Amino acid sequence: MDFFNYTNQTLHAEDVALSEIANQYGTPCYVYSRATLERHYKAYADAFASHPTLICYAVKACSNIAILNVLARLGSGFDIVSVGELERVLKAGGDPSKVMFSGLGKQAVEMRRALEVGIHCFNVESEAELYRLDQVAGEMGKIAPVSLRVNPDVDAKTHPYISTGLKENKFGIDIQDAVRIYKIAHELPNLNVMGVDCHIGSQLTELKPFLDTFDRLIGLVDELSAEGIKIKHLDLGGGLGVRYRDEVPPEPAEYAKLLLDKVKGMDFQLAFEPGRSIAANAGVLLTQVEFLKCTPHKNFAIIDGAMNDLIRPSLYGAWMNIVPVSLLPTPEGKRSYDLVGPICETGDFLGKDRELDIQAGDLLVVRSAGAYGFTMASNYNSRNRAAEVMVDGDTTHLIRARETIEHQIAGEQVLPD
Ligand SMILES: Cc1ncc(COP(=O)(O)O)c(C=O)c1O
Numbered sequence: 001m002d003f004f005n006y007t008n009q010t011l012h013a014e015d016v017a018l019s020e021i022a023n024q025y026g027t028p029c030y031v032y033s034r035a036t037l038e039r040h041y042k043a044y045a046d047a048f049a050s051h052p053t054l055i056c057y058a059v060k061a062c063s064n065i066a067i068l069n070v071l072a073r074l075g076s077g078f079d080i081v082s083v084g085e086l087e088r089v090l091k092a093g094g095d096p097s098k099v100m101f102s103g104l105g106k107q108a109v110e111m112r113r114a115l116e117v118g119i120h121c122f123n124v125e126s127e128a129e130l131y132r133l134d135q136v137a138g139e140m141g142k143i144a145p146v147s148l149r150v151n152p153d154v155d156a157k158t159h160p161y162i163s164t165g166l167k168e169n170k171f172g173i174d175i176q177d178a179v180r181i182y183k184i185a186h187e188l189p190n191l192n193v194m195g196v197d198c199h200i201g202s203q204l205t206e207l208k209p210f211l212d213t214f215d216r217l218i219g220l221v222d223e224l225s226a227e228g229i230k231i232k233h234l235d236l237g238g239g240l241g242v243r244y245r246d247e248v249p250p251e252p253a254e255y256a257k258l259l260l261d262k263v264k265g266m267d268f269q270l271a272f273e274p275g276r277s278i279a280a281n282a283g284v285l286l287t288q289v290e291f292l293k294c295t296p297h298k299n300f301a302i303i304d305g306a307m308n309d310l311i312r313p314s315l316y317g318a319w320m321n322i323v324p325v326s327l328l329p330t331p332e333g334k335r336s337y338d339l340v341g342p343i344c345e346t347g348d349f350l351g352k353d354r355e356l357d358i359q360a361g362d363l364l365v366v367r368s369a370g371a372y373g374f375t376m377a378s379n380y381n382s383r384n385r386a387a388e389v390m391v392d393g394d395t396t397h398l399i400r401a402r403e404t405i406e407h408q409i410a411g412e413q414v415l416p417d
């Protein structure tokens, strides 16, 4: 079931026409569907209901506090990679005892705050980080719960920029070296070894790499057990892909079916850190055509959304589906367009060679933009970041006001005379 549908030739988010949202809040604008977010979270929670499982939504995918709050109300935990994301989770009413702290460069100040609020676990990515965490915890008179993020050397078969589980990647601890480092963690006085963690990459469209990873990690869990180190949870990270074009990624239920078969009789908790599979298809970027520029070589639709709003096409060459809000024919007729933003970069495009029947002033929607959309937005060319709107049935909520130039320059200062 999709909550973005055409009714009366006009694309709606749940029960609200996107044209109404553009009128009320302007463009470019991110629009999220609450029902979709909830459905995606529940797909995980229901699929793994028969085994103790902690679903920690990866905040980096879409970190607006309204999004986090919707998920927190369903009981979601959160995977964070910075103290900024932690503060967002707390502000959104998230439960710190369900927070996993990932990331390979945690600062002492970030560790301190996470210990202060009592997070579930630190996913530690190097030996040096273990020593820092032990020291910070010791200074605070606390015991830090830790997992090691293990790099299992499994090919996630995804874009090289978002593949993270190969031994040449910067992430995690080489599985060959893991037992040695676990023993150190076990000996350090201010650490409590809780689990094994991994995250092999993003936008995976097959289950096999996850299952291979699980098998390797179970081998490690057994080795650790022989050393007297008992694991309480096994965190398989995020990474389940979504459909942008014609991919057929597995559903959480298929993932669960295969994994739950494997964990039968095992007494540790499972954990996951899904980002994209919860947020991507719950959001769209709404943008308006400023001008059409048709030349003998190429037709351009110059739109008010740009690479600073949504960088995935420019950064990864990602293909994102772009559709008109209105299906009514225009005097221009159907043509092939490159959809380009106003930024001074040739790489500033959201789509290329798209057959569309559009005219200046029309609204377009970039589908599947809820994950790694707004969170990767910037102020390049001093553009204000877009507004964010959440639709809930027939109601809209402005969950982040469009930035203003005052927001942008707050904190800047000219030199004194
Ligand atoms: C450590 C970690 N966990 C979870 C995620 C979320 O991944 P995804 O959005 O592919 O589910 C990421 C991003 O790839 C990550 O780096």
Ligand SMILES: N[C@@H](CCCC[NH3+])C(=O)O
Pocket (backbone or CB within 6 Å): 060, 162, 202, 203, 312, 371, 372
């Ligand atoms: N930002 C990436 C995914 C990286 C995931 C972060 N670990 C994307 O848009 O596809």
